[in-house]
Amino acid sequence: MNSPVSSVVPLVAAPSRTRQLGWLALIALGLLAPLVVYPTFLMKVLCFALFASAFNLLLGFAGLLSFGHAAFFGGSAYVCAALAKQYGVTPELAIMAGAAFAATLGALFGWLSIRRSGIYLTMITLALAQLVFFLALQLPFTGGEDGLQGVPRGALLGFIPLADNQAMYYFVFAVFCAGFWLIHRTIHSPYGQVLKAIRENEPRAISLGYDVAQYKLLAFVLSAAMAGVAGAMKALVFQLASLTDVHWHMSGEVVLMTLLGGLGTILGPAVGALTIVTLENELADKVGPWVTVIMGGIFVVCVLAFRRGLVGELLALRGPRPPAGH
Numbered sequence: 001m002n003s004p005v006s007s008v009v010p011l012v013a014a015p016s017r018t019r020q021l022g023w024l025a026l027i028a029l030g031l032l033a034p035l036v037v038y039p040t041f042l043m044k045v046l047c048f049a050l051f052a053s054a055f056n057l058l059l060g061f062a063g064l065l066s067f068g069h070a071a072f073f074g075g076s077a078y079v080c081a082a083l084a085k086q087y088g089v090t091p092e093l094a095i096m097a098g099a100a101f102a103a104t105l106g107a108l109f110g111w112l113s114i115r116r117s118g119i120y121l122t123m124i125t126l127a128l129a130q131l132v133f134f135l136a137l138q139l140p141f142t143g144g145e146d147g148l149q150g151v152p153r154g155a156l157l158g159f160i161p162l163a164d165n166q167a168m169y170y171f172v173f174a175v176f177c178a179g180f181w182l183i184h185r186t187i188h189s190p191y192g193q194v195l196k197a198i199r200e201n202e203p204r205a206i207s208l209g210y211d212v213a214q215y216k217l218l219a220f221v222l223s224a225a226m227a228g229v230a231g232a233m234k235a236l237v238f239q240l241a242s243l244t245d246v247h248w249h250m251s252g253e254v255v256l257m258t259l260l261g262g263l264g265t266i267l268g269p270a271v272g273a274l275t276i277v278t279l280e281n282e283l284a285d286k287v288g289p290w291v292t293v294i295m296g297g298i299f300v301v302c303v304l305a306f307r308r309g310l311v312g313e314l315l316a317l318r319g320p321r322p323p324a325g326h
Contacts, residue, residue: 030173039169040237045277046176047234052257052269053183054226059255060264061187062219063199065122067251068109068129069227072102074246075132076228081148081241082141091154091162091236095175098232099225105132106224110217129248136246147242151235162236172233179226184266186222195219256295260302262309271311 033042051073058064076098083089083097113124136142143149153162162168186192198205198212206212235241244250257276262268276295283291306313 027177030177031170034166034169039165041277041281043165043169043172043237044234045274046172047230047237048254048257048273048277049270050176050179050233051227051230052254052261052273053180054223054230055254056258056263056265056269057183057186057226058219058223059258060269061192061199062195062216064114064216064219066109066113066125066220066223067122067248067255068125068127068132069223069254070246070248070250071109071129071132072105072224072227073231073234073250073254074136074241074243075105076102076231077235077241077245078136078142078148080232081151081235084154084236085148085151086141088152088154090158091156091171094154094236095229095232098235099228102228102231103221103225106220106222106227107217109224110220114213114216114220126248126251129246129251133243133246133248136243142241145243147240148235149240151239151241153236153239168237172237175229175233179229180270183222183226187266191215191218256299258309260298260306260309262312262315265309265311265315268309268311272309275310 051069055066055069058066058069079101080094080098083094084091089097109125109128112128113121116124137144153168155161156167156171160167160171162171187195194205194210194215197208198210198215202212231245234245253276257272258269259272260275261270261272279295279298280291283294302309308316
């Protein structure tokens with residue numbers, strides 16, 4: 001006769017094994033994808049998937065709506081591009097420098113904005129991002145309206161050339177996996193649980209003794225750093241850093257990606273990024289400027305019919321998992 005423990009353990013372990021197999025399948029899919037799909041398109045998807053996941057960490061799990069994430073994304077792109085083009089810095093160091101710049105900018109944005117909440121916080125981040133846009137337009141090293149063009153991809157660690165799209169893809173995929181793992185680990189850490197508590201009931205979190213301001217500030221820094229990694233990678237992939245990367249439209253686009261995929265879910269932002277980038281790629285040549293109108297329509301439909309986002313609705317259809325032992 002089976003003991004109670006032996007009957008419960010398989011039920012607890014099964015979801016974990018299924019989840020692990022799912023992650024392994026996604027990694028295998030990522031490794032094989034460039035064999036059948038254009039690598040540059042895939043790299044763009046990965047860059048925006050990491051960007052959206054970083055934004056989701058702040059909004060979906062900390063409940064802080066920033067409308068200035070383009071400053072981190074585009075600012076890091078300019079720093080990475082300038083170091084790679086003007087000083088010959090290797091790609092991994094250029095990306096780390098861009099991420100460090102974005103994290104510093106995130107600390108500044110967070111320190112100034114977490115003093116307020118709601119729409120006031122959002123407007124502060126938008127205003128600060130517009131200051132960054134102005135600097136990107138006026139500073140001499142940014143190239144003004146032309147941006148920084150012809151950014152060399154360089155050689156990884158000084159001896160692995162990244163000029164080939166296949167090699168560049170696997171580098172981007174590795175960085176994406178590392179960044180996504182860090183975000184996933186943060187969400188499922190004790191720190192991530194406190195962030196969720198702050199999102200759900202901030203006064204209660206304060207009454208329990210948590211320094212809410214410090215938790216919010218760290219969330220800003222982590223989110224900005226990962227957004228910076230995404231922006232730096234995009235600058236290397238397309239060998240370009242432009243005003244588009246730091247424009248407020250980019251902040252709106254990452255909001256759309258996150259909401260479309262599923263706010264507060266793990267894979268939702270990546271699915272939203274894949275959907276938006278695919279639609280933009282397919283519709284740009286067919287409908288021209290009307291692509292923005294179509295994106296707006298998709299956003300309206302999503303808000304009205306799929307309020308949890310694509311992944312959120314699928315999880316809701318699956319229903320809650322039964323407790324162990326039932």
